[in-house]
Amino acid sequence: MKKGRLILTVLLMTMAAALSGCTGGKTADTPDTRITIGIPQDLDDGLDPHKVSAAGTKEILFNIYEGLVKYDETGALIPAVASDYKVSEDGLTYTFTLRDGVKFHDGSNVTAEDVIYSIERCSKAEGGQDPLVPPFTNISEVNKVDDKTIEIKLVAADPDFLAYMTVAIIQASNDDPETKVIGTGPYKFVSHTPMESVELEAFNDYWGEKAHIGKVTLKIVSDPAAIVMDLKGGSLDMFCRLTDSQVSELKGSNFNIEVGTMNLAQALYLNNSVEPFNDVRVRQAICYAIDPQEIMDFVSGGEGTEIGSAAFPSFSKYYDPALNDNYNRDVEKAKELLKEAGYENGFSFSITVPSAYTPHVKTAEVISEELKEVGITADLKLVEWDSWLSDTYTNHNYEATVIGIDLNPVTARNLLQRYTSDGHGNFMEFSSEKYDEVFAKAVASTDDAEQTALYKECLQILSDEAASAYIQDLPSFVALNNKISGYKFYPIYAQDFASLYYIDEAND
Amino acid sequence: MLLTLFGVSFLVFAAFEIIPGDPAISKLGTDATPEMIAALREQMGLNRPFIVRYFDWLGDCIRGDFGRSYSYNRTVISMIGDKLPITVTMTIISMLLVIAVSIPVALLLAKYMGSTIDRAGYISNQILMAVPSFFLGILITYIFGLTLRFFTPGGYISYRQNFAGFIGYLLAPSVAIAIPKCAMSVKLLRSAILEEWNKDYVRTAYSRGNSTMQVMYRHVLKNALIPLITFWGMAVADMIAGSIVVEQVFNIPGLGRILLTSISNRDYPVVEAIILLIAVVVIVMNLIVDILYRCIDPRISK
Numbered sequence: 001m002k003k004g005r006l007i008l009t010v011l012l013m014t015m016a017a018a019l020s021g022c023t024g025g026k027t028a029d030t031p032d033t034r035i036t037i038g039i040p041q042d043l044d045d046g047l048d049p050h051k052v053s054a055a056g057t058k059e060i061l062f063n064i065y066e067g068l069v070k071y072d073e074t075g076a077l078i079p080a081v082a083s084d085y086k087v088s089e090d091g092l093t094y095t096f097t098l099r100d101g102v103k104f105h106d107g108s109n110v111t112a113e114d115v116i117y118s119i120e121r122c123s124k125a126e127g128g129q130d131p132l133v134p135p136f137t138n139i140s141e142v143n144k145v146d147d148k149t150i151e152i153k154l155v156a157a158d159p160d161f162l163a164y165m166t167v168a169i170i171q172a173s174n175d176d177p178e179t180k181v182i183g184t185g186p187y188k189f190v191s192h193t194p195m196e197s198v199e200l201e202a203f204n205d206y207w208g209e210k211a212h213i214g215k216v217t218l219k220i221v222s223d224p225a226a227i228v229m230d231l232k233g234g235s236l237d238m239f240c241r242l243t244d245s246q247v248s249e250l251k252g253s254n255f256n257i258e259v260g261t262m263n264l265a266q267a268l269y270l271n272n273s274v275e276p277f278n279d280v281r282v283r284q285a286i287c288y289a290i291d292p293q294e295i296m297d298f299v300s301g302g303e304g305t306e307i308g309s310a311a312f313p314s315f316s317k318y319y320d321p322a323l324n325d326n327y328n329r330d331v332e333k334a335k336e337l338l339k340e341a342g343y344e345n346g347f348s349f350s351i352t353v354p355s356a357y358t359p360h361v362k363t364a365e366v367i368s369e370e371l372k373e374v375g376i377t378a379d380l381k382l383v384e385w386d387s388w389l390s391d392t393y394t395n396h397n398y399e400a401t402v403i404g405i406d407l408n409p410v411t412a413r414n415l416l417q418r419y420t421s422d423g424h425g426n427f428m429e430f431s432s433e434k435y436d437e438v439f440a441k442a443v444a445s446t447d448d449a450e451q452t453a454l455y456k457e458c459l460q461i462l463s464d465e466a467a468s469a470y471i472q473d474l475p476s477f478v479a480l481n482n483k484i485s486g487y488k489f490y491p492i493y494a495q496d497f498a499s500l501y502y503i504d505e506a507n508d
Numbered sequence: 509m510l511l512t513l514f515g516v517s518f519l520v521f522a523a524f525e526i527i528p529g530d531p532a533i534s535k536l537g538t539d540a541t542p543e544m545i546a547a548l549r550e551q552m553g554l555n556r557p558f559i560v561r562y563f564d565w566l567g568d569c570i571r572g573d574f575g576r577s578y579s580y581n582r583t584v585i586s587m588i589g590d591k592l593p594i595t596v597t598m599t600i601i602s603m604l605l606v607i608a609v610s611i612p613v614a615l616l617l618a619k620y621m622g623s624t625i626d627r628a629g630y631i632s633n634q635i636l637m638a639v640p641s642f643f644l645g646i647l648i649t650y651i652f653g654l655t656l657r658f659f660t661p662g663g664y665i666s667y668r669q670n671f672a673g674f675i676g677y678l679l680a681p682s683v684a685i686a687i688p689k690c691a692m693s694v695k696l697l698r699s700a701i702l703e704e705w706n707k708d709y710v711r712t713a714y715s716r717g718n719s720t721m722q723v724m725y726r727h728v729l730k731n732a733l734i735p736l737i738t739f740w741g742m743a744v745a746d747m748i749a750g751s752i753v754v755e756q757v758f759n760i761p762g763l764g765r766i767l768l769t770s771i772s773n774r775d776y777p778v779v780e781a782i783i784l785l786i787a788v789v790v791i792v793m794n795l796i797v798d799i800l801y802r803c804i805d806p807r808i809s810k
């Protein structure tokens with residue numbers, strides 16, 4: 001049987017040779033011009049910048065498309081396709097001057113027609129449906145003054161209007177933005193292989209500071225367990241929004257961890273229309289029972305920022321740290337309130353949490369423990385994201401849930417309309433006449449100082465009425481290869497690839 | 509056979525009726541207004557009764573039209589067509605590995621029956637059989653990927669880009685898939701060989717002047733392979749289904765990726781087509797096994 005042994009040896013040798021042969025693939029790329037970034041999900045809601053809904057898609061399109069204005073990393077609006085803008089005294093007319101030399105990725109110049117087309121595409125209401133950008137119903141007309149000037153007239157003054165001018169400018173001749181991905185941003189779109197990867201390339205004719213890294217590959221890594229392995233193995237240079245445990249696994253590797261904030265309001269959102277959460281005393285009792293600091297310590301090693309109402313810290317105009325102390329942990333007080341509400345012996349309910357979001361799941365675990373001390377039993381109900389979306393978010397079929405609410409565009413109106421009695425996305429079913437009144441007054445106001453004060457009052461009401469038990473703005477951990485630098489955190493969902501650079505390159 | 513397909517397709521369709529989640533809400537996300545959801549449901553044809561939708565879909569399938577994906581602006585056929593070569597290649601490599609490794613190893617163990625080699629082989633076989641592929645995948649990634657750097661974990665290369673690199677990357681996951689099946693094959697083949705070895709025809713073959721070598725390869729092995737063919741046939745179907753997990757570990761965008769993504773996106777047309785495909789593979793493999801039987805053993809066809 002010598003032959004048998006021989007075959008085996010030969011086979012093992014070929015296998016070993018073939019396995020070691022795999023190393024060859026690594027050298028193909030020149031490291032100074034390419035970065036591979038892992039993303040957790042595909043851009044599966046399409047690429048039409050006016051229609052995408054997923055935050056994960058929007059933050060990537062941020063590199064490809066720009067509006068007349070765009071956000072910078074402080075959350076301020078800076079001119080982009082427009083070089084300048086003027087607002088009339090009455091706040092009803094916005095005049096934008098187009099920047100010279102702004103080009104689309106196919107080399108053509110941006111014209112006034114393109115801008116008008118883009119805005120009108122988003123404000124058109126077809127067949128009784130809302131326009132693509134619902135607040136655009138406020139636009140009464142869009143006029144071309146001359147080749148470089150656009151005038152937009154509003155029905156009612158709105159100090160937040162400028163934020164909506166971040167809407168992507170596309171070509172008037174673009175009949176299918178889903179497949180013709182042509183914008184004006186620092187990176188141009190090259191290809192998208194569904195469920196695999198997206199390729200971007202630096203746009204050489206970009207009007208502003210050009211991107212430093214020539215090619216960006218976005219690679220879909222859907223298995224959380226594979227992320228750390230792929231980073232350590234060298235097939236990924238960067239990954240955003242890692243969990244606390246992934247960060248600790250990366251300690252001592254060649255990755256720097258950047259810490260920012262997620263810019264969202266994480267809370268134990270309560271369904272205000274179900275028993276016993278329809279009683280404000282019960283909601284307050286829950287707020288007293290929960291200690292955000294304990295949650296932050298357990299979930300993310302103490303990182304994170306406490307919030308006391310619906311606004312998160314980077315939204316500094318409205319964020320009020322004083323609200324954080326509205327309900328400091330007080331077990332006795334919580335028990336007292338429960339007694340007043342007739343729940344002396346406590347009650348039980350379930351917290352619905354999307355299972356894929358580890359920080360929210362962990363938060364719910366801590367809350368469940370904390371509530372035990374005041375006699376409330378909270379069971380965790382882990383669901384898939386899609387079930388959460390349809391049952392909890394859309395159909396309000398839940399008692400309580402832990403989730404983070406983000407904001408885009410970053411306007412107080414966008415943040416707070418959710419809590420009005422008939423507000424869109426009011427899955428808390430929060431309803432307060434006083435709140436509705438103050439909110440309506442704030443929206444109608446044209447004076448910035450007065451409006452700010454009114455919106456702050458709204459946030460105060462949310463806290464006083466304990467609309468939900470607000471916890472924190474989660475920390476955001478980004479792993480970045482230590483050869484690369486320049487990562488910027490934005491207060492909106494945006495990943496700015498253009499600011500990244502290889503450290504050696506910058507020294508040259 | 510058609511009945512099986514019919515049953516499978518109905519069950520899958522019905523399963524999606526029962527599980528929570530709505531494709532329209534899933535696609536539109538948190539910004540959706542009720543009007544937008546209603547309009548999209550209408551466009552997707554979801555507002556029709558279940559039975560009507562099922563038979564419509566079935567009719568289209570028979571005509572070869574599997575519809576369009578809800579989430580991607582593409583036909584289901586082109587989506588699956590893109591990813592199928594990846595999983596099929598992986599399955600082929602694994603199967604070749606199983607065949608190429610298990611036969612010599614089984615022969616070796618059979619030859620040294622009862623010796624230390626045989627016992628060591630038996631123990632390692634038992635262990636390898638019990639270890640699931642995904643765990644082997646993680647082990648292989650740690651040992652060969654992270655420590656020895658034979659390959660880059662997650663460094664999948666598309667077959668369109670570089671075919672050799674593609675095959676190279678698929679080797680590690682294929683090994684992970686192959687090992688448990690290989691151990692199983694060795695166990696089956698070893699006992700089949702030993703069983704055949706004690707049969708009367710072996711003595712006859714010897715008496716006709718054949719050497720041990722000749723008896724083994726011409727007669728015993730050929731007969732011993734018959735029970736194994738059934739196992740291999742099922743193994744192929746099993747590998748395609750099992751690749752779903754292994755693909756996750758190695759970050760390979762194959763059939764498994766598309767299936768998982770489509771389930772979580774509630775992209776029903778894609779999921780239904782993939783499940784049908786797997787059902788077809790199982791049925792076809794059974795058919796192939798039957799045909800192979802007849803080729804190897806002419807007695808069966810009589």
